[in-house]
């Protein structure tokens with residue numbers, strides 16, 4: 394049977410990481426893999442997570458199974474973190490999933506069961522897994538224009554124009570904040586326009602929010618999603634604790650379904666649980682138990698909020714530093730978009746050839762579509778990166 398299989402294509406981001414590890418140059422700089430790093434280049438365990446882990450080790454009395462929906466205390470806490478105060482909060486159901494990746498797949502399977510004709514509209518470009526996950530669930534995929542490669546900002550007119558033809562069999566996948574890979578987010582006004590189009594033409598928005606707290610703050614980053622939750626009957630949400638709690642390997646996330654009524658949301662939850670049963674059955678517990686503890690304990694929550702705000706501020710400062718360093722070198726504002734982008738990533742608009750030169754000539758590792766991880770930078774390396782970016786783009 395296995396003789397029919399051919400070698401798999403290597404994963405481009407993971408191969409980049411391997412190349413980086415093997416690169417002997419001392420000045421090498423890894424801006425590839427999508428994890429937050431502090432100024433020492435570490436992806437730290439957050440203080441609140443450490444404290445919750447210790448408390449959990451002392452107080453947890455069993456490792457028996459949790460239910461199909463995972464930890465319901467976690468589900469409640471995550472739902473209120475994102476949606477409390479909105480109209481949708483009273484008609485939402487949530488299941489814990491193995492990361493946002495698990496939520497994307499469970500919600501894709503749900504869409505397929507609810508309407509096998511569903512087409513999912515994805516931004517061009519989008520998170521590298523969006524398309525394969527949707528297609529693996531048997532859904533059709535279309536792209537809507539998003540990133541203007543000239544301005545490096547969102548082409549709002551093209552985006553809204555394209556979405557005006559989405560209809561009742563369509564689901565529009567939006568990045569809640571900190572668009573991956575580009576870093577270019579839509580303004581609040583555009584969320585309103587998308588909401589109006591959805592109400593008028595009947596498509597369902599699906600918000601993937603994997604970086605809450607990394608853009609403008611915990612509440613500001615959820616503002617667009619909350620507008621949709623307030624004004625629409627149906628919204629799907631995938632959320633992650635990988636970045637915002639630094640729990641990457643604990644595979645902690647949630648899938649939420651806002652329905653026209655709480656009964657409809659509960660029906661969707663029932664179906665999601667059937668789908669989970671036939672996939673991984675139950676999500677891993679540890680990360681969710683930590684998050685539940687942090688969000689329900691005033692002291693731990695404060696510590697977490699303070700730390701995530703500091704991480705956010707570090708990214709903003711790095712963005713400002715890099716944009717300033719580039720402005721000084723090129724004498725104009727052509728790289729100012731770096732300061733306008735949000736979250737860890739920016740697509741800087743370099744061709745694959747220039748990205749290769751960054752790696753070959755300067756030991757700077759960026760993803761092929763010229764996505765750089767700003768959080769992989771340190772204050773001390775800003776000038777080095779700016780010099781290299783100018784050198785390769787001037788050649």
Ligand SMILES: Cc1ncc(COP(=O)(O)O)c(C=O)c1O
Nearest residue numbers: 492493494520573603633635646
């Ligand atoms: C937009 C987006 N969605 C989902 C994910 C998956 O996150 P998780 O680690 O929670 O599966 C990522 C991770 O990079 C992402 O960038």
